[in-house]
Amino acid sequence: MANSNKDLEDEIYDKVVDITEYAKRQRWWNRVFGKNSGPVAEKYSVATQIAIGGLSGWCTGYLFQKVGKVAATAVGGGLLMLQIANNSGYIQVDWKRVEKDVNKAKKQLKQGTNQASAELDTVFQKSTEFVKKNIVVTSSFVGGFLLGMAS
Numbered sequence: 001m002a003n004s005n006k007d008l009e010d011e012i013y014d015k016v017v018d019i020t021e022y023a024k025r026q027r028w029w030n031r032v033f034g035k036n037s038g039p040v041a042e043k044y045s046v047a048t049q050i051a052i053g054g055l056s057g058w059c060t061g062y063l064f065q066k067v068g069k070v071a072a073t074a075v076g077g078g079l080l081m082l083q084i085a086n087n088s089g090y091i092q093v094d095w096k097r098v099e100k101d102v103n104k105a106k107k108q109l110k111q112g113t114n115q116a117s118a119e120l121d122t123v124f125q126k127s128t129e130f131v132k133k134n135i136v137v138t139s140s141f142v143g144g145f146l147l148g149m150a151s
Contacts, residue, residue, distance in 0.1 A: 044052070085091045 086093055
């Protein structure tokens with residue numbers, strides 16, 4: 001009985017090792033999206049990549065332009081309303097407390113910048129590798145984005 005349990009454990013262990021080795025050989029996008037996924041450069045021609053990147057970049061730029069205007073208007077209007085309410089006497093702002101909180105936040109940000117630099121370096125390296133592998137789509141996306149923002 002102990003021998004059969006040992007054989008069963010060995011068999012399970014071998015299957016788990018086989019699965020982990022298989023997973024190591026697969027690209028991450030194959031594991032997430034299936035066999036038909038892969039780098040864009042392997043699926044589409046350069047012209048198609050430029051068209052897709054340019055169109056998606058233009059759409060994104062246009063969307064950011066519209067959303068940015070609405071957000072800026074909302075934030076500016078909100079600050080204006082707060083200032084009017086403060087001057088009218090509807091609210092009272094403790095400016096010394098605000099200044100103290102801002103200074104505290106500045107100190108925390110200064111301390112946090114030294115710690116985050118290593119993480120930012122790795123993110124920058126990964127994004128640089130991605131851009132190098134997908135330069136056609138990325139450059140056309142950026143170009144389309146800038147055109148969308150300009151219009």
